[in-house]
Amino acid sequence: MISFFRLSFLSLGLLIVGLSGCVVQxxxxxxxGGNYSTTQPSEVQNARPVYLLQPGDVLSIKVQSVQPALSDIFNVQGPQVITSGDPGVLYLTGYSVDDTGMITLPTIGKLKMAGLSVEDAQTLVRTKVGAYVRDANVLVKLLSxxxxxxxxxxxxxxxxxxxxxxxxxxxxxxxxxxxxxxxxxxxxxxxxxxxxxxxxxxxxxxxxxxxxxxxxxxxxxxxxxxxMKARTDRGNANNLSLLFAGISAIVLLISYITLKRN
Structure with missing residues (x-):
């Protein structure tokens, strides 16, 4: 009888600890929120911010024209990101913005990129490249x-x-x-x-x-x-379950030995 009550107490304790590790729905x-509807969309005003380039950014600059011999000097040669599947090659195929906010283009030299949006950077590069390549199409993308x-x-x-x-x-x-x-x-x-x-x-x-x-x-x-706290409680519950299992085994063993002696 004592063993039964002991086991019941241990089981109840384990149940309480386990419930304390549950996540509230x-x-x-x-x-x-209560303002959503299945018939009328809820509009939320939130203007998208314009990112301004800063040191450490890596830019992809592609120049195309009817004069490929001239435009190709601005295109960094290297493995293509899509085929390689390794983002690390971005730093091999792009132009890095240095600590002073500059990039260095062949023939053109240094250009200030820090503080510009990607669109403004594209306009600046197109203007500079246009002095060397006629009717050049310039595409600038942020790789990093x-x-x-x-x-x-x-x-x-x-x-x-x-x-x-x-x-x-x-x-x-x-x-x-x-x-x-x-x-x-x-x-x-x-x-x-x-x-x-x-x-x-x-x-x-x-x-x-x-x-x-x-x-x-x-x-x-x-x-x-x-x-959440439930994560810790769940971990503690697992540890306590092992402890209670060990105690229960000991209680059963003691009960068995006591019965054998009687």
Whole structure:
């Protein structure tokens, strides 16, 4: 009888600890709110920011014309990113913006890129190249748009963005979304600035996220999803289950020995 009560107490304790590691449903959905409709879309005003180039960026500059002998001198020769599948070749096929904000083009020399948008940089390069190549078509792309996603996501890591813009939700999608233990109300966005690093907290469950100026990511941004307390509780529950299993085995063994002696 004593053994039965002991086992029941241990089982009850294990059940309580296990329940403490459960995740509450209302903490999981993104963009919670009662203003959504199946018939009328909810419009959110949030202008996309214009990214200004800075030192460390890598640009792809392609020049095409009816005079390929002249235009090809501006095209860096190297393995193609699409065929190689290795983002590391970006630094071999692009023009890096140096610490002074400059790039160096063949024949033309140094051009100031820092502080310009990609579109403005394209216009500047087209103007300079036009002095040497007649009717040149110039295409400038930002190659070094990469972000990092860490913490309670299914596939943490560094990801390259092959579009001019990226959002927080797109970044989390690249990382396979949050796990059930990811804290959706306290996601840290770490952004590099000229003065250093800045950290802002994002609440994925709040529909106002779509209006936040931090909804759109910038190159070299990092997202960190911290674990919920349920993650620790679940780990402790697993450890305690092993402990309770061991205690239960000992109690059963003692009960068996006691019965044999009687």
């Amino acid at each position: 209302n903490k999981l959905p993104y963009l919670q 748009f990469k972000i990092t996603v860490l913490g309670e996501v299914r596939q943490p890591g560094r990801y390259f963005i092959y579009n001019p813009q990226a959002t927080v939700l797109e970044a989390l999608g690249l990382a396979g979304d949050l796990t059930e233990f990811g804290n959706r109300q306290n996601v840290k966005l770490i952004r590099q600035t000229a003065k250093g690093s800045e950290v802002v907290l994002l609440n994925l469950t709040d529909p106002k996220l779509l209006q936040s100026p931090y909804y759109y990511l910038l190159p070299n941004d990092a997202l960190y999803v911290e674990p």
